[in-house]
Amino acid sequence: MTSAKTSSPPAAEPGLDPLALAGRTWSSRLIVGTGKYESYETMQQALDASGAEVVTVAVRRERLINKEGRSLLEFIDTDRYTILPNTAGCFSAEDAVRVARLGREILEQLNNPGAGWVKVEVLHDKKTLLPDPVGTIEATKELVADGFKVLAYTSDDPASAVKIKEAGATSVMPAGSPIGSGQGVLNRNNILLCLELLKEGDAAYPVIVDAGVGSASDVSVAMEIGADGVLLNTAVAHAKDPVMMAHAMRHACIAGRQSYLAGRIPKRLYATASSPWEGAISYIPGE
Amino acid sequence: MPEIRITVNGEPQEVEQGTTLAALIERLGLAGQPCAAEVNKALVPKRDHPSRELAEGDSVELVTLVGGG
Secondary structure, eight states: OOOSOOOOOOSOOOOOEEEEEEEEEEEEOOOEEOSSSSSSHHHHHHHHHHTEEEEEEEEEEOSSSSTTSSSSSSSSTTTOOOOEEBBOOOOOHHHHHHHHHHHHHHHHHOOOGGGGEEOOOOOOOTTTOOOBHHHHHHHHHHHTTTTOOOEEEOOSHHHHHHHHHHHOOEEEEEOSSTTTTOOOOOOOHHHHHHHHHHHTOTTTTBEEESSOOOOHHHHHHHHHTTOOOOESSHHHTTSSSSHHHHHHHHHHHHHHHHHHHOOOOOOOSSSSSSSSSTOOOOTTTTT | OOEEEEEEEEEEEEEEEEHHHHHHHTTTTTTTTEEEEEETTEEGGGTTTOOOOOTOOOEEEEEEEEEOO
């Protein structure tokens, strides 16, 4: 006798389709930063808990004095993670190109596959950290000509997102809200427009929401409106419990992707009952 | 040997004339570590460090990877 009731374990998790990005496929759609952690040990555990395969780093001057401190690279398994160097702190295309080349040089020394790509940031000002779209386009063109795969951080403005794609970017990464602000996806219509315009006739073009995430639900929102991935740092690094938050981000990313693939119901003004009216023994007003 | 004045990561330094980029990196205790170098805003790949002699007024940047988002 068979029964519709079952206590067998659920089937393998569906909807975990890989992310195709920069000529490779990734099983995790979450990219995490390595900045702002209280300790390298916590960072290491948080990276592990996040499930991320790609981690971002910055390029900075060697400290010539007091240099006995430990180095980030002692705490990142470069065989496990693909490193995505950024050009954070650059306010001109010229500087972003220099920093990208320096980052590539180090990753080549480390034999890390991240040597082929860069997260381009050309910022407008230190207070808002909003991107300079003109400088971003210039830097993207120059770096693409130099053989880089460019993942470009930009605002959620759909028009500049398209221009950056046209400049040759491998992925456009609109911000949900300002870097480190924790405001989540402030204008989901703009992200939706970015997705529509960037993927027009090119459905596989990867669009990653980069910056602004404050909590796990922000990641889910970005993923369930159709982003291909999310890049975040501060929301984990500065959480009270970064390792727990990293777990939450991993689940939120998967949940958001599954929700997107599953297809949500339309929003309605009025309620629709989940239990049938037929057979109700109660007095129903108006009937 | 006469000395020349250069800047390294924004700080003035004096080094012997004929010092190569590789020798400077060694002297600063950075040899054997992942480190990228620029002279006058142009990247000098690691394979060229031993042959690149520094000149008066050169501006050298030596960088590494740090935590970032």
